[in-house]
Amino acid sequence: MEFKLELVPIPVSDTDRSIAFYTETLGFELDHDISPTDGLRIVQVTPPGSACSIGFGEGWVGTAPGSIQNLHLVVSDIHSVREELAKRGLEISEVDDMSAPGKPTVSYAYFQDPDGNSWALQEIGD
Template identity: 65%
Template structure:
């Protein structure tokens, strides 16, 4: 049996502002923007190369905007990924390398969407 995580709801206060951020700055693909009326709108966005998407919208989730913390985007080259995001106008922290004695180094860089939902770029050891 398989259990595949394929969609994570992310609460936002302004759907259009968040969609613009995720598409233009984060480089996500907009797979769907559907609204049958004013009470419901779902926008599905997928990071490049990912099998898992996020969903933002109206009536999608009832948690507070900005309450999602620590979503990880795993990348093969964190310096290249960070540079691409900075080039698109994203504010993102510097790359930090973390390691423990006898363990390989793992690198991180953090950013937030306009509502304060936080994301982490992560480069695992090869």
């Protein structure tokens, strides 16, 4: 048996504002923006290099905007990614390096989308 997680729905209050945030600020690719029927709009965006996309829009995500917490975006160089995102105007935390004896260092930086859905950049060191 094989499972592939390929889409995570994200509840948002303003679809166009969210498209701008995810594509312009974060640099995600806009894959789809369709309205197959009245009251239904489906948007799919994908982080660069990811096999999993996020989806949002109108008429299909039933949870409250801002209710998704701590989704992880794994990066190979958290300091350069954080710096680039901050230059694009993203409010993002400083990098927090966590380690335990005998374990690789794990680093995080945190941010939110305009609705308060929260994200973490994560880098796992050697």
